[in-house]
Amino acid sequence: MSDSMASINTVDTERGIRVLHFVTGGFSGGATQVAVQLVRAALEDNEVGMEPLLVLNRKRRTPPGRIEELQAQGVPLRTVQAWTHRGVIEQLVAICREFEPDVLVAHGFSEHIWGRMAAVQAGVPRIVHVEHNTRERYTPRRLAQTLALVPVTNAFVGVSQGVHDTLIQMGMPADRTVAIPNGIDLTPFRRALEIPFHEREPGIVMVSRFSRQKDHDSLIRALHLLKQRGLTPTVHLAGGGGDRHRRPIERLVRKCGLQSQVIFHGIHRDVPGLLKSNRICVLSTHWEGMPLALLEGMAAGNAVVASYVPGVREVITNGVTGLLVAESDPHALADALQEVLTDVPLASQLGVNAHHQAFREHGRDRMTRRYSDLITDLFIAPSKVSRKSRARSNGR
CATH class of the missing domain: 3.40.50.2000 (Glycogen Phosphorylase B;)
Structure with a gap:
């Protein structure tokens, strides 16, 4: 891990912690729903002191109405769209340099790869990988790319204990991996x-x-x-x-x-x-x-x-x-x-x-509080998940 990744950077308390959530814009799976919930929760909870931004990797079949609906609801949202993964990364790097996030949270396969690559290029000081499934389309190349990003990733999140265990089996470090079960709006x-x-x-x-x-x-x-x-x-x-x-x-x-x-x-x-x-x-x-x-x-x-x-x-x-x-x-x-x-x-x-x-x-509030705790803890121990965060995230 580079010195810039390991250092504890100060945050402008007047603007709060800037958190960028990067996820697919396909709207067909749970990853996008969870990312939207986390952004909304950060907007609603003034005590948390976070400034969120949702960035969607827009797909060919992304319904424009869903994006317009989120924007009308006040969700801070940007999109990237390119024919190549390199193009997606370049566009996300530009957004990172403009928004200057303190944390980038990359959700789901294979967005967690492109999101973390962009975060490294843009110099984002803290990076979180969220895995949303127990089985994904990991080719040998994609797995190698995932493992290569381990040293620059501060925390790994599985959306269930099963996903957490899968991450460990894939080679993610146990001391930086937590389970934060999904939650819904009740x-x-x-x-x-x-x-x-x-x-x-x-x-x-x-x-x-x-x-x-x-x-x-x-x-x-x-x-x-x-x-x-x-x-x-x-x-x-x-x-x-x-x-x-x-x-x-x-x-x-x-x-x-x-x-x-x-x-x-x-x-x-x-x-x-x-x-x-x-x-x-x-x-x-x-x-x-x-x-x-x-x-x-x-x-x-x-x-x-x-x-x-x-x-x-x-x-x-x-x-x-x-x-x-x-x-x-x-x-x-x-x-x-x-x-x-x-x-x-x-x-x-x-x-x-x-x-x-x-x-x-399984309430949304419980899930979003755990993510908030995790992100806050990264400013105390940025290179690994603290014991307190692990205990909260695993429900102990």
């Missing part, structure tokens, strides 16, 4: 339990983009099995994603004769309302970090059924706050769905338990 769900479970539609909601990570295929096959057993619940699929992942699911729905049961909503503008009006939330997936959609289903008081994968199994206690099933197993998924569809008292109790756990452990 406001829309505060009165969720006032909607009686038996009065909700006996429908199934899966909020998830169409991608190779998500396992819509198993859900549709499970739904076909349920139909053979005489159960025909409506399934709401909410989320964006690419055509090459959505169209095979649409074909499978037609092949199984489920067109009258499956609704493709696309990007849904009122996910809390959709969840609260139905009984069951499903997350059928191959891997996760800590899925925000799952936390929202819990907060909504849904009976949750989810795949037993890292990032999920540490949130759901099987038989208490939801039901866990083997990954890529339509028969196990159908059995669990049949259980919560036919045993309403059980499903209702699972929803109540999940709601209470979400409010106890």
Whole structure:
């Protein structure tokens, strides 16, 4: 680590700590949502004394309306856009030199690579890498680039214990790596339990983009099995994603004769309302970090059924706050769905338990406070995560 990275630079107390969050502008995953939440929290909490800036790596399919919406809400926002990674880095370097951040927080793959490279070139004194998944597209080259950035990175954050453990296995230093579980805005769900479970539609909601990570295929096959057993619940699929992942699911729905049961909503503008009006939330997936959609289903008081994968199994206690099933197993998924569809008292109790756990452990305020503590601690011990920060970030 260079002397400039290891030194404790003073911060102009009149302007506060400047924090730049760099993340994908695709709006399809949880990384962008978390970065937006952190920026908003910094704006709302005057006592923290931080000046945030959100920088989005704009994609070809980035919806302009989402950027305009954030700007209208007062979120300080800039974008970079280039055909090459070098172009992205050059544009971000220019923004860093203009904004002069005290800390750059680089979220997600592969933005955490380009963001940290830009931070080094721009002389940003403190750098944080946030990993949002337990499995990413790390080629040997990308892994080598990630490991090469370890000496200039002050802290590594996994958004769940599973992601934290993955970072350690990849070679990140344990004394600079913490787990800060994702959190959600609980406001829309505060009165969720006032909607009686038996009065909700006996429908199934899966909020998830169409991608190779998500396992819509198993859900549709499970739904076909349920139909053979005489159960025909409506399934709401909410989320964006690419055509090459959505169209095979649409074909499978037609092949199984489920067109009258499956609704493709696309990007849904009122996910809390959709969840609260139905009984069951499903997350059928191959891997996760800590899925925000799952936390929202819990907060909504849904009976949750989810795949037993890292990032999920540490949130759901099987038989208490939801039901866990083997990954890529339509028969196990159908059995669990049949259980919560036919045993309403059980499903209702699972929803109540999940709601209470979400409010106890997965609120946005708790997450943002941990990030704030981490960033503040970097000004005390900039080259490593302090013991106090590690204890807070891991919930001890």
